Amino acid sequence: MIRILIADDEPMIRAGVRTILTTDPGIAVVAEAADGREAVELAQRHRPQVAVLDIRMPGTGGIEAAAEIRRTVPGTGVVMLTTFGEDDYILTALSEGATGFLIKSGEPEELIAGVRAVADGAAYLSPKVAARVVAHLAAGGAGARTGRRAAARARVETLTARERDVLGFLGGGLSNGQIARRLLLAEGTVKAHVSSILARLGVDNRAAAAVVAHEAGVVPAPSAGLPYEG
Known part of the structure; x- marks a missing residue:
């Protein structure tokens, strides 16, 4: 069973992510957080295989949480949820150890595939994220x-x-x-x-x-x- 932590400051987003993930019988959502600080605390307490973090949250954001989770709970992989226009955030999260990147408006199957891939030790860049990152890196x-x-x-x-x-x-x-x-x-x-x-x-x-x-x-x-x- 893949144990998942979800962190997003919007309750409806958290509910949607939980609903999608729990359609897979091999995935269990063990904790939910409304900000990055709470996400770090819950990750340290529950030791999930994967933390699914909104890249921008008030207070301690997803990037800071990702860095702290990777430092204190190295067995937890990090999937970042992003929206278009957040390319700089994506690149920073990449440097902080996040290994999965998904667009919030993507297909539900991508979320499950991304979580499973990161839980299995792989990197996961959704096609849209990969294209945006490469385009941003090549800007100029x-x-x-x-x-x-x-x-x-x-x-x-x-x-x-x-x-x-x-x-x-x-x-x-x-x-x-x-x-x-x-x-x-x-x-x-x-x-x-x-x-x-x-x-x-x-x-x-x-x-x-x-x-x-x-x-x-x-x-x-x-x-x-x-x-x-x-």
Whole structure:
């Protein structure tokens, strides 16, 4: 059973997220918070596998809560709920250890898939979020966009052929186990490849590596979301 914490300052949003998640018999919502400070306290108390946080909340916001949860409850993955126009917040949350990003107006199936992916140790960027992040990172005109893509490709070129394969599936949101099945490798081997990829790319987490994969164009098509293989 995947234990979930939900944090949003809007009761209707919390209710909607809870309703969607509990349609999956393998998911249980164990706590709900109305702000980031309460979210941190409940995460420390209940130790959920995943915390689903609104990226902006009054007082202690989702980004600050994500950082504190990752620091004090490292076994809890963080999924951020965002709206369009919050690209800067998304990038900051990425640097604070959040590994899942979902648009509030997305499909309910994406929420379940994202929670399951993060619970399984994968990064999850919904297609809309990935497109927004990559577009934001490449802002500044065609020259800047071309330069960033070229820089991402150059970073990916430092990887071995097998590591590039792993990065592509990682960018598509697959967990280590799913990548292992796709590439017919042992899961431990994939884990070692992921560690090497993060070090070679100079990033701190899978979500940041996923952004590089999207920028470099190495995510296998079709990249329709981040598939979960049950």
